Amino acid sequence: LKAGNIEEFRHLFLELHPTDQVELFISFDKNQRQRVYEYLSPAEFAEIFQGLELEQQKEYIVELDQTFAIDMFNSMSADDLADFLGELPDIMAETYLNNMGLEDAQDIKHLLAYPPETAGAIMTTEFIALSTKEKASDVLKRLRQQAPDAETIYYLYVVNEEGKLVGVVSLRDLIVAQDEQLVEEIMSTRVVSVSVLDDQEEVANVIKKYDFLAVPVISKQGKLVGIVTVDDVMDVVEEETTEDIGEISAARGAVDLQLSSFSAAKKRAPWILMLAFLGLITAGVIGRFEETLETVALLAVFIPLIMDSAGNTGTQTLAVVVRSLALGTIDRVGVGKLLKRELGTGMMLGLICALVLVLAIPLLYDGNWVLGMVVAVSLFAALSVATVVGAAIPLVINKLRIDPAIASGPFITTLNDIIALFIYFSVATAFLHYIQ
Amino acid sequence: LKAGNIEEFRHLFLELHPTDQVELFISFDKNQRQRVYEYLSPAEFAEIFQGLELEQQKEYIVELDQTFAIDMFNSMSADDLADFLGELPDIMAETYLNNMGLEDAQDIKHLLAYPPETAGAIMTTEFIALSTKEKASDVLKRLRQQAPDAETIYYLYVVNEEGKLVGVVSLRDLIVAQDEQLVEEIMSTRVVSVSVLDDQEEVANVIKKYDFLAVPVISKQGKLVGIVTVDDVMDVVEEETTEDIGEISAARGAVDLQLSSFSAAKKRAPWILMLAFLGLITAGVIGRFEETLETVALLAVFIPLIMDSAGNTGTQTLAVVVRSLALGTIDRVGVGKLLKRELGTGMMLGLICALVLVLAIPLLYDGNWVLGMVVAVSLFAALSVATVVGAAIPLVINKLRIDPAIASGPFITTLNDIIALFIYFSVATAFLHYIQ
Numbered sequence: 041l042k043a044g045n046i047e048e049f050r051h052l053f054l055e056l057h058p059t060d061q062v063e064l065f066i067s068f069d070k071n072q073r074q075r076v077y078e079y080l081s082p083a084e085f086a087e088i089f090q091g092l093e094l095e096q097q098k099e100y101i102v103e104l105d106q107t108f109a110i111d112m113f114n115s116m117s118a119d120d121l122a123d124f125l126g127e128l129p130d131i132m133a134e135t136y137l138n139n140m141g142l143e144d145a146q147d148i149k150h151l152l153a154y155p156p157e158t159a160g161a162i163m164t165t166e167f168i169a170l171s172t173k174e175k176a177s178d179v180l181k182r183l184r185q186q187a188p189d190a191e192t193i194y195y196l197y198v199v200n201e202e203g204k205l206v207g208v209v210s211l212r213d214l215i216v217a218q219d220e221q222l223v224e225e226i227m228s229t230r231v232v233s234v235s236v237l238d239d240q241e242e243v244a245n246v247i248k249k250y251d252f253l254a255v256p257v258i259s260k261q262g263k264l265v266g267i268v269t270v271d272d273v274m275d276v277v278e279e280e281t282t283e284d285i286g287e288i289s290a291a292r293g294a295v296d297l298q299l300s301s302f303s304a305a306k307k308r309a310p311w312i313l314m315l316a317f318l319g320l321i322t323a324g325v326i327g328r329f330e331e332t333l334e335t336v337a338l339l340a341v342f343i344p345l346i347m348d349s350a351g352n353t354g355t356q357t358l359a360v361v362v363r364s365l366a367l368g369t370i371d372r373v374g375v376g377k378l379l380k381r382e383l384g385t386g387m388m389l390g391l392i393c394a395l396v397l398v399l400a401i402p403l404l405y406d407g408n409w410v411l412g413m414v415v416a417v418s419l420f421a422a423l424s425v426a427t428v429v430g431a432a433i434p435l436v437i438n439k440l441r442i443d444p445a446i447a448s449g450p451f452i453t454t455l456n457d458i459i460a461l462f463i464y465f466s467v468a469t470a471f472l473h474y475i476q
Numbered sequence: 477l478k479a480g481n482i483e484e485f486r487h488l489f490l491e492l493h494p495t496d497q498v499e500l501f502i503s504f505d506k507n508q509r510q511r512v513y514e515y516l517s518p519a520e521f522a523e524i525f526q527g528l529e530l531e532q533q534k535e536y537i538v539e540l541d542q543t544f545a546i547d548m549f550n551s552m553s554a555d556d557l558a559d560f561l562g563e564l565p566d567i568m569a570e571t572y573l574n575n576m577g578l579e580d581a582q583d584i585k586h587l588l589a590y591p592p593e594t595a596g597a598i599m600t601t602e603f604i605a606l607s608t609k610e611k612a613s614d615v616l617k618r619l620r621q622q623a624p625d626a627e628t629i630y631y632l633y634v635v636n637e638e639g640k641l642v643g644v645v646s647l648r649d650l651i652v653a654q655d656e657q658l659v660e661e662i663m664s665t666r667v668v669s670v671s672v673l674d675d676q677e678e679v680a681n682v683i684k685k686y687d688f689l690a691v692p693v694i695s696k697q698g699k700l701v702g703i704v705t706v707d708d709v710m711d712v713v714e715e716e717t718t719e720d721i722g723e724i725s726a727a728r729g730a731v732d733l734q735l736s737s738f739s740a741a742k743k744r745a746p747w748i749l750m751l752a753f754l755g756l757i758t759a760g761v762i763g764r765f766e767e768t769l770e771t772v773a774l775l776a777v778f779i780p781l782i783m784d785s786a787g788n789t790g791t792q793t794l795a796v797v798v799r800s801l802a803l804g805t806i807d808r809v810g811v812g813k814l815l816k817r818e819l820g821t822g823m824m825l826g827l828i829c830a831l832v833l834v835l836a837i838p839l840l841y842d843g844n845w846v847l848g849m850v851v852a853v854s855l856f857a858a859l860s861v862a863t864v865v866g867a868a869i870p871l872v873i874n875k876l877r878i879d880p881a882i883a884s885g886p887f888i889t890t891l892n893d894i895i896a897l898f899i900y901f902s903v904a905t906a907f908l909h910y911i912q
Contacts, residue, residue: 055666056666057666057668057686059685059686059687180651183651183652184651184652187648187651187652188652193647193648193651194630194647194648194689211629211630211647211651212623212629212630215616215619215620215623215629215647216619216620216623216624230491230492230493232493247710248707248710248711248714249495250493250495251495251707251710253630253689253706270689270706270707270710271684271687271706274683274684274687274706274710274713275684277710277713277714278684278713278803281713281717281799281802282799284721285720285721285795285798285799286795299817300817300820301816301817301818301819301820301821301824302820302824304796304817304821305820305821305824305825305828308789308792308821308825309824309825309828311788311792312785312788312789312792312825312828312829312859313828313829313832315784315785315788316781316784316785316829316832316833318784319778319780319781319782319784319785320781320836320840322780322781322784323777323778323780323781326776326777326779326780327774327777330773330774330777333773333776334773337766337769337770337773337776338763338766339776340762340769340773340775340776340779341759341762341763341766342755342759343762343776343779343780344755344758344759344762344779344783344893344897345752345755345756345758345759346755347780347783348751348752348754348755348758348886348889348890348893349748349751349752349755351886351889352747352748352751352886353744353748355885355886356744356747356748359721359722360740362721363717363718363721366717367714380737381735381736381737381740382737382740383737384736384737384738384741385737385740385741385744387737388737388738388741388745389741389744389745389748392741392745392748392749393748393749393752396749396752397752400756404756419752423748449791450784450787450788450791453784453787454784457780457784461780
């Protein structure tokens, strides 16, 4: 098919949904891609290019000639283009920007100036702003011309003479309105907005909370500078979830199926090695009690039980905290209350486990009830501490805004292991004469 | 303020965004809520009721009198109402349905008949369907009347005489079109739809992939029966993510900040206890090697290192699999390829750890290079197995469609612990004479 004539390819290919065009394009080899660049106009290819992942964009951009690329950039939406150029080396991005239309280039430069993962960085500047005194019928007329350029026309934001955001009109309101009604009569003034420097996760939470299709972004001065649409937010949510899951499992940056064994191992090895070194520290803690162990080798048998219980309890707490940070529910409940609750939960979990084991261990190990007591008391103390550690560390890390990766599940688990084993062997050493 | 007069409260309260009304309502005590029921009409209160969580809806429904509740139900959107009634005991739901308008009640009954977590269960039946021969201007006129009832008017679906879905027109297309153009001239025929029995996660992936605001749901016969909007999908994504994180951390159903210590402990205790019992099995495995341990107590020192490394490696793999199941990327890559990649990754990770430890352990423990060898060989074998276990179990569980909770992180970790410790002590026992 692809070897055939231009017209037929264009007809069949452009009939497809852009997302499907992207999928097809990715499956092409280099020769076939070259033909796509020939057959499609820069504007048509822009649709495909926008749908590619950043990594793929970087791979294919070098296959395009400069003029084609510039024309394509001019057809791309400002936010997608800014995302892409932000990933390129500065000199390359500069070169492209200098060759683009002046106005577009200005827009992009503004977007590039916002810190990553903020509302400013993910917003688009292609929105439609209305003034309060426009008539509904005039707005509809204007939409017919501007619709193709705007990211969404379903929410129209109303600004006053100074560019400040004063209201919002949905296209639905506009359709239902009388032709002669003024924008200020049909607009809603209870407009929810976000600030350019707000974190992208906060933007996502606003859209989710209010079931919006888009949210306006305002500058420090209250001026409307852009909008974030729900599809961008879906991407943000996906990205943040992948990050959160990576954190809980210490597989940050490696939760990707496309990688080869070798690159997956390369990305995951630092975590595993670092955790293995922490394992050596744990070994050191147990090593301090070697005498105790030599006296009662049976004590070693419960190391996994103690470790797993403390580790699991801490991980449960971590999951609660990570999820509530993502959903923003933590502000409503309060950090103090959360810590108190987790301590309470840990003590209760410890008590239940202690009660079960104080009965189970003598049954399984020749009526050695002192051993049962030692394990039970240690577990109670270890689980109480584990929940507090599991809650406090991610909260502190989040507060200090340092890289939350070090608060990841396995680190907290290892920390809880060390504490739990230290408690266990200390208790065991104290009661050593009675266990034998 | 609340003690004051009706008019002032209504004015201030109804000015708020429904989402904010909900937040305020939740903060009220019982007396204040009673007054809200008096002051607001059933239709006004329906807006608030729809915004509540299912648990809260069940709590407050008993405070409403029957007539008020029925009137409120009639104002609610069909999908929200079906969600709520589905949670009630059958007899209660029946009573309410029998007292509602016949047509609405029919709609709800249809929705209730779909299995939970399918497209049918989350869709709404309040959509606008067009026929191919309508004129653009007529459609706009019709929208003015029907807009208040429909869930979204931004996508309009086109059906033929048999009710089959044949195209889609966005409100944007309609605004841009000439008044005289027919629907069939402006509609797009490349319409992506989902089937009523599709899993809600698949629906979410379609909407995310194509950046849709809504997706049509068709019956087995190809008839248009409903739509799923992007805001419903956001809720689905949130729910599924919370489930996934709960699974990785064995805190399923307990990732909720609102719970008291006692109820959190009650929900989490079964997991911790079950895992503690698995810990007793692990204890049994080590117990089988008690003689070996008595000969070389130093072996116990590396139990945590072996366990943690195997556990962490398995959890990383689990995170990859859980995430790719959620994003649907696994179908593209294939299960066989994934397993092969994970085995390769595990072997490489094992090799790296082995190389480091075979050098580090003799350095730290008086040049005991046989001990280093034992730990290194065991780790290599254990990590290779751990990735395969971490990938295979959730995949099998997913394939068999049994409750994926048993594939949760800690279970896989414990399984990997047992395998790893068995390997370690077997190797150690084999080389026992050389270690001392």
